[in-house]
Amino acid sequence: MSVSRQELLIHTIAGLLKDCRSIAVGASSPIPGAGALLAKHRATRRTFVTILGSRKHNAMNSGGVELFDMAAQGRVDAFFLGGGQIDGEANINLVGAGGTYPQTNVRWPGSFGSGYLYYLVPHVILFREEHTRRVMVPKVDFISSPGPRADGVYRPGGPVGLLTNLCWFSFDRERRRFTLETVHPGHSVEEVRDNTAFEFDIAATVGPTAEPDAQTLALIRGPIARQIGEAYPRFVQQVFPDAA
C-alpha cells in the first residue's frame, strides 16, 4: 500500500504529539490539524485539540485572545509554526525577504501569533513543506520570532524540531542547532544537504522516517480525513477524495 507525502507527514506529526494533552493548530494547517486529530484519536486520556477555523474542534469560547492566554497559562502543550524563511538557529521569518523593511521585495502575510507562542508553548513543531535553499536559509532577513537563546528572556517554550517534505530535524535548545534525525522514504541525506542553506548536525544513525501501518493509514484516510474536512474541505477533496 503506497503512502502519500501527506499521510507520512500526518503520521509523523501524530507521533511527535504523543504525550500532549492540549494541542492547538493555527490557520491554513490541514496536515498539522489531521496529525493532531490522529494523536487525539490514539490518546488514552482526554486530549483537547483546537483547530483554528474549526467550530467542532475548538476548546475555546472567549475570542481570539484565548489561545494566547491559554498558552501563557500552560494549557497548550503543542503548536505549529512555519516560516517563509527558517535559519539554522531556528529563527523564523513570516514577514518578508529582500529589500529594506517594510519595503521588502517579497512580503508574506505577517508574524501572526509567532512572536509570542514560540516562547511559551513547550512543543513547537516547525512545519514547512517546501524544503529548498530559498526557505532554509543561513540567516533570516527578518526575525518574526527568534529561536531559543541565552538572553535571560522568559521562555518556557520553544521548537522541538523541523518537519519538511524531505526530513525531520530535531532541535537542541542549548546548542541552538538542528540535527537531522530521519529522512523520508525516497529521499536522501545528500538531498537534504543540497536543499538546506543552513548548517546542521547529522544523527549517528539517520533512518528513514517511519511510515504508518495499514491500520493507521485506514484511520487517516477514513475518520481523520472526514474530521479535518470540516475545517479544510478543499484539502480533503484533493488529498482524500474518498472521504470528501
Next chain:
Amino acid sequence: MSVSRQELLIHTIAGLLKDCRSIAVGASSPIPGAGALLAKHRATRRTFVTILGSRKHNAMNSGGVELFDMAAQGRVDAFFLGGGQIDGEANINLVGAGGTYPQTNVRWPGSFGSGYLYYLVPHVILFREEHTRRVMVPKVDFISSPGPRADGVYRPGGPVGLLTNLCWFSFDRERRRFTLETVHPGHSVEEVRDNTAFEFDIAATVGPTAEPDAQTLALIRGPIARQIGEAYPRFVQQVFPDAA
C-alpha cells in the same frame, strides 16, 4: 400629600442624575436604584441603568470586572458611594474604625469598588442616610478612597456632593470642601451643624430640599417602586407596600 423620607431622597437623586446617560448603582442601594430608575423614566434620550443585583436593569454581561472597565472607558456617568465614616475633605472609610488596622474596634465589610470608581466616575454621589457625628467625622480612621486632591494622580472623576437624611451638601473639588445647599423639610441648618463633626461652608441661601410633585410621587409609588422591587423586594414591602 405627605412625602416620606425615602421619597424625598429618591426624588433628589433623580434630579442630581438629570443629565447622566449611564448610571450604575452598587449593592444594598435601593434608594439610589429607585432614583436612577426615576431619572431614566424621565430622560428624553436613551439612558442605561445598571443596578447590581438586578437582572433586568443590567447593561452588562461580562462579569464583575465589566462595571469597572466601563467606568474607566468613560461609560459610567454616575455612581453612588457611602461610608462608615466620611470627612470634610470627602475621604471615605468603608473598612473600620478605632483600634489599629487590621484589628480595628469596628469592622465594616470593606472597600468594595470605592478605591477605583471614586477616581473615575464623573458624578459620584456620596449617599449615607445616617447623619451623625459618628459618621460625619473630622478625619476618617482609614481612607478607603481619598477625596479629590492636587497630587497629580489621574482622577477624571470624583464626588459631586453628599446626600443624607438631613440635607444635601455640594462638594467643591478645587477647594476640597462641602457646602450645605439644601436642608430637608422638617430639619434645620442648626440640626445639620450639630450632627456634623467636620467643617463645611454654608450657601448664601440654604433653601429646603425640593419635594416631588404629585405626578412624580405617583411615579415613585407606582412604576418605580415596582421596578426596584425586582432587586429589592424587602425594601419595597416595607416602604411601598402598595407596590409590593
Next chain:
Amino acid sequence: MSQDWLLGSAEELAARIPDGAKVAIGVDNTGVAMETTRAMIRRGVRDLHLVCVPMAGLQADLLIGAGCISTLETSAVTFGEYGVPHRFHDALKRGALKMMDATCPAIYAAMEAGRKEIPFIPLRGLLGSDLVVHRPDWKTIDNPFAPEADRPDPILLLPAIRPDVALIHAPYADRNGNIFIGRRRDFALMAQASRQGALVTVEEVRDIDLMASEETAAGALPAIYVEATAVAPRGAWPLGLPDVYDIDEAHFRRYGELARTADGFARYLDEFVHRRKQAAE
C-alpha cells in the same frame, strides 16, 4: 468519550486541595460551591490563601470559622441583609488572619494578569488610599508612557494573582465536561487564572454539547479549564443558585445567630457540616 473528569463526590474534589493552596471563590448567590466548602472543612484543610473574587460572604465566614484560612484577600466580607460575619470579625480581632484588603477592580485586574501569566498589571485609582499603605506587594511607578515627559503620572502596579484552584457550583455540566455559567464570566476568569483549573460541583450532567452552537457556547466554561467535576444536588445550599433555587433565608439567619460565638459555630458545624461525615462513617 472518557469521563475521567467526573468524580464521585464533593469529598473527592476537596481531596484535590492541598493545605496551603491559594483558592479563588466567587460572590455568594452567584453559584458558590458550598457542598465543596463543607467537604473541605470535613477534610480539615488548613492554611489556605482565600482569594475572594471580588468579595465574600457565608462561604468565607464558614471556612474562616473552621480554621481553614490563614490569608484572606478580598474587597469586602458581607452577609448583606442576613447579618454580620462574626467568625471573620473574631479571627481578625484575634490576629488569626493575614488580611489583604483590596478594592474589587484590583482583584479583577490581578486575576486578569494571572490569566495572561503576565507578572503585573497597572491600574488607575487607588493612589492615596490607605489600602496601598497596607499592601506592600503593590508598587507605585511613574507611567513610562506619560503623555507629558516633564509631568510625572504615578500609577499602581499589581502583581498577578494565579490561584491554585477555583471553586464553582453551576447548574449543569454537559457530556464533555463543559460547564454552563451563562453570563457569570467571573467563573471563567477564576478558572482560567487558576493553575490547576476549576473544581466544580453541578446540579446535574446533561447529555448535550454546549460548545456545539454559537448560542450555547458563549455561556459555557470550556472543559479545558476544569480540573474535575462532581454532581452535588443543591450544592450551593444554603445560598441560592440563579434560576435554580433561592437562598435559604431562615438557615442563613440561623447561621448568623449561632456563629456569634465560637461555641455556637461549633454546634453549627456539628449539625450541618460534620453530620454528613458521621452518616457516611
Next chain:
Amino acid sequence: MSQDWLLGSAEELAARIPDGAKVAIGVDNTGVAMETTRAMIRRGVRDLHLVCVPMAGLQADLLIGAGCISTLETSAVTFGEYGVPHRFHDALKRGALKMMDATCPAIYAAMEAGRKEIPFIPLRGLLGSDLVVHRPDWKTIDNPFAPEADRPDPILLLPAIRPDVALIHAPYADRNGNIFIGRRRDFALMAQASRQGALVTVEEVRDIDLMASEETAAGALPAIYVEATAVAPRGAWPLGLPDVYDIDEAHFRRYGELARTADGFARYLDEFVHRRKQAAE
C-alpha cells in the same frame, strides 16, 4: 423604547467616521462590515489608522486600495486560499503606508489595556524579535516583580490601543440595540475598547431581548457599547457570516484578479462599490 440607535443605512454609519480616525476591524469571515466599508470608500474617508484585531484580509485590502488608510497596525494581511492582497503589497512598496507589524497577542493585549483605560500592559514573548526593532512605541523594562532581585527579567510594555470606532457586522440586533455575537468575543473587546463604541450593521432587527435570560445574554454585545446600528442585508458580502451565509468564493477570486493592478482595482470599485452610489443619486 426609543430606537435612536437605529440609523437608516450603512452610509449614515460611515458618516460617523471622521478622517484620521483610528478604526478597529475583525478577521474576515467572522462578521466583517463590508457594506460599511464600501460606504466609507464612497464617502471618501481618508487618513485612517486601521487596527486589525488581530489580522486582516479583503476588508483591509479594499480600504488600502481606495486610499483610505495611512497607518496599518496588524499581525498579518492574508487572503488565505483566495489569493494575494495586491493593494496592500502595492501600497507598502510605494511607501504609502505607515506599517505597524505586530503579533496577534500584542494587539489583543493592547486592546485589553484600552478596554481598561490603563496606559500600558506588559506582555511576554516578543523580545529578540525584529518586530520590536520597528515598534518604537513599545518599551522594554526590567520586571519590577522579578522573583530574583539580582537576575533581571526583561519584559515588553505595550501602550494601550483605544480605537475611535469598531466596525462589526452581525446576524441581528434585538429591540433594545443589543447585538448577537455568540462566542465571537473579539467584537466585544473591539467595541469596549473603542471611544465612540461600535458601528454595527446587522442582517435584521429582531423583536426580542437578548439580555432577558442567562442563556442569550452571554452571547450579546450590550447596547451600551454600540454607537449606532443600521440594517444591511448580506452586509458582510462577499465575505461570509457564520451560520448565515458562506463566502462568495467566485467574487473573492475575481477581486483578487482585478486588484492585481491599479486599473483593475479602479474597475472593481466602479462596478461593486460606487455603483450603488450612482444608483442612489
